[in-house]
Amino acid sequence: MSEISTSPTRGPDAGTTRERSRLSFDLDVDVCVVGAGLAGLTVALEAARLGASVAVLEGRHIGWGASGHQLGTVMPGYGLPIKDVIARVGFEDARELWALSKQGAEYVRANASEQSIPEMALSEGALEVSNVDVGDQLISRLQMLAEDFETEVEGWQVDRVRDHLKTDRYFHGVYFPRAFQLDGLKYVHGLAALARRAGARIFEDTPVVSIDASGIRKRIVTPSARLRASHIVLAGNVYLGAPSRRLSETLLPVWRYAGVTAPLGERLAETIAFKGSVTDTDGIDHFRIVNGDRLMWASPETTWDARPARFAPAIARRIRTIFPRLGQVEITDVWGGAAGHTVHGMPQIGQLRRGLWVASGFGRQGLNTTAMAGQLIACSILWGDERWRLFSPFELVWAGGAIGRIAGQVIGMWGRGSSAAAGALARYRERMRARERLRDARLAEANRQAGTRPPRPRPSPGRPSVDESRVEQSRLEQSRTERSRPERSRPERPRPPVAATPEGDGTS
Numbered sequence: 436m437s438e439i440s441t442s443p444t445r446g447p448d449a450g451t452t453r454e455r456s457r458l459s460f461d462l463d464v465d466v467c468v469v470g471a472g473l474a475g476l477t478v479a480l481e482a483a484r485l486g487a488s489v490a491v492l493e494g495r496h497i498g499w500g501a502s503g504h505q506l507g508t509v510m511p512g513y514g515l516p517i518k519d520v521i522a523r524v525g526f527e528d529a530r531e532l533w534a535l536s537k538q539g540a541e542y543v544r545a546n547a548s549e550q551s552i553p554e555m556a557l558s559e560g561a562l563e564v565s566n567v568d569v570g571d572q573l574i575s576r577l578q579m580l581a582e583d584f585e586t587e588v589e590g591w592q593v594d595r596v597r598d599h600l601k602t603d604r605y606f607h608g609v610y611f612p613r614a615f616q617l618d619g620l621k622y623v624h625g626l627a628a629l630a631r632r633a634g635a636r637i638f639e640d641t642p643v644v645s646i647d648a649s650g651i652r653k654r655i656v657t658p659s660a661r662l663r664a665s666h667i668v669l670a671g672n673v674y675l676g677a678p679s680r681r682l683s684e685t686l687l688p689v690w691r692y693a694g695v696t697a698p699l700g701e702r703l704a705e706t707i708a709f710k711g712s713v714t715d716t717d718g719i720d721h722f723r724i725v726n727g728d729r730l731m732w733a734s735p736e737t738t739w740d741a742r743p744a745r746f747a748p749a750i751a752r753r754i755r756t757i758f759p760r761l762g763q764v765e766i767t768d769v770w771g772g773a774a775g776h777t778v779h780g781m782p783q784i785g786q787l788r789r790g791l792w793v794a795s796g797f798g799r800q801g802l803n804t805t806a807m808a809g810q811l812i813a814c815s816i817l818w819g820d821e822r823w824r825l826f827s828p829f830e831l832v833w834a835g836g837a838i839g840r841i842a843g844q845v846i847g848m849w850g851r852g853s854s855a856a857a858g859a860l861a862r863y864r865e866r867m868r869a870r871e872r873l874r875d876a877r878l879a880e881a882n883r884q885a886g887t888r889p890p891r892p893r894p895s896p897g898r899p900s901v902d903e904s905r906v907e908q909s910r911l912e913q914s915r916t917e918r919s920r921p922e923r924s925r926p927e928r929p930r931p932p933v934a935a936t937p938e939g940d941g942t943s
């Protein structure tokens with residue numbers, strides 16, 4: 436897999452041509468980490484900072500997996516919606532889990548500071564947009580996040596979303612001002628540099644072929660050397676393979692493909708004014724502007740490893756579908772990575788048996804959650820911190836093997852299909868409402884000219900419409916108390932009204 440940087444210039448340590456050190460001699464350490472992705476490197480950094488001797492064994496090279504191919508959006512939370520987390524573990528534990536996920540994001544921010552990883556160029560803010568018109572659901576989500584989970588969030592009305600994103604595909608939005616984005620590839624290599632500086636040793640081209648975790652001192656076998664360690668941390672994501680097949684089988688690998696356009700010039704700024712990352716609530720598209728006038732976009736998914744270049748036309752089509760005014764776009768680079776999804780949607784963080792740890796299953800939201808996992812596991816190994824037990828209710832569940840993958844692909848396609856249908860329906864309703872408003876305006880004008888009053892509106896049989904003023908929620912309290920009161924009718928005897936025709940020119 437080639438590596439992708441979201442900045443115009445790659446860091447000196449970011450290329451695959453850099454000299455790699457392979458483990459060719461036997462070694463004794465406190466902690467052996469399998470896998471040099473975000474998860475493994477964070478465990479290594481934290482364990483080394485706390486004074487342990489640490490060796491990281493990576494089968495290919497640093498950032499070879501999903502970690503070197505992500506879009507760099509750092510947000511609080513998990514792949515599993517928070518209401519489902521509450522349903523599973525209860526409100527108090529859900530709050531603690533959420534707080535940990537926020538700490539994970541802040542940990543990434545601290546690491547990515549200019550002093551630790553120079554030239555990271557963080558940009559602030561992420562926007563989650565809805566494909567359907569569900570402002571009322573948004574209000575309860577905002578209230579929960581802001582009040583119960585102490586997260587800075589703002590609700591954006593449809594107009595505000597569309598001021599920033601010129602498309603009729605998106606409706607309301609939730610803005611996370613504390614979320615941010617960074618250059619994903621630079622970050623993973625920066626993390627490796629920090630871990631080395633803290634004393635960890637990282638060996639690349641060193642696949643772990645087997646482990647024996649039964650004794651106090653555990654044994655790790657690689658093609659040309661053996662290790663002994665008191666703790667092993669399995670952070671191999673979906674690639675772990677032989678060292679623990681049963682663990683690998685608890686993950687559904689989903690390859691996600693992303694691409695970047697050629698420079699789009701002024702038309703990009705005219706279409707997308709939002710500077711941070713955008714994701715939709717159905718998890719279909721994820722994009723942001725990079726290098727001033729290029730669009731980085733992730734969308735297609737498969738449950739098998741396909742050639743990323745194949746997906747360039749699909750990404751270009753998707754961009755055109757969402758932003759027709761961008762016209763044809765050229766995709767200059769495409770890449771993909773496998774995110775490991777668990778059956779329950781939460782990451783696998785914890786101790787499998789004494790001294791054998793797992794940090795895996797981070798799905799699509801891996802930056803904050805790998806950071807959190809690394810800290811929790813290192814603190815537990817060295818200080819006896821037991822907070823990883825908050826993840827115990829999310830057990831290792833078999834992901835269904837080949838059948839599970841086929842089912843995953845079908846469910847994914849069905850999810851995308853139903854999201855597209857729901858989006859089309861929402862846009863249709865919106866067009867109908869606009870037409871109704873136009874008809875009402877014409878009717879009102881006709882009545883004004885004729886000196887008559889419009890007929891009393893009949894109650895609508897459908898769902899009540901969302902009071903937009905309640906959605907603009909920088910101050911949530913306001914939204915709770917605001918209620919529109921029905922206007923009092925004047926005690927004047929109405930003259931016969933002008934009737935509304937289906938097309939509503941109101942002149943008959």
Ligand SMILES: Cc1cc2nc3c(=O)[nH]c(=O)nc-3n(C[C@H](O)[C@H](O)[C@H](O)COP(=O)(O)OP(=O)(O)OC[C@H]3O[C@@H](n4cnc5c(N)ncnc54)[C@H](O)[C@@H]3O)c2cc1C
Nearest residue numbers: 470472473474494500502506507508643671675772801802
């Ligand atoms: C296209 C895309 C965009 C994404 N965008 C974002 C984003 O914007 N924000 C976000 O938070 N998340 C994002 N993610 C998700 C994020 O990238 C992952 O959750 C995260 O990188 C997982 O890290 P990891 O360390 O668990 O796995 P990996 O990065 O896959 O690392 C595992 C490593 O272990 C090594 N390994 C495996 N088995 C062995 C073995 N037996 N011996 C030695 N080494 C082994 C592999 O070679 C690999 O390098 C994205 C993912 C993709 C695919």
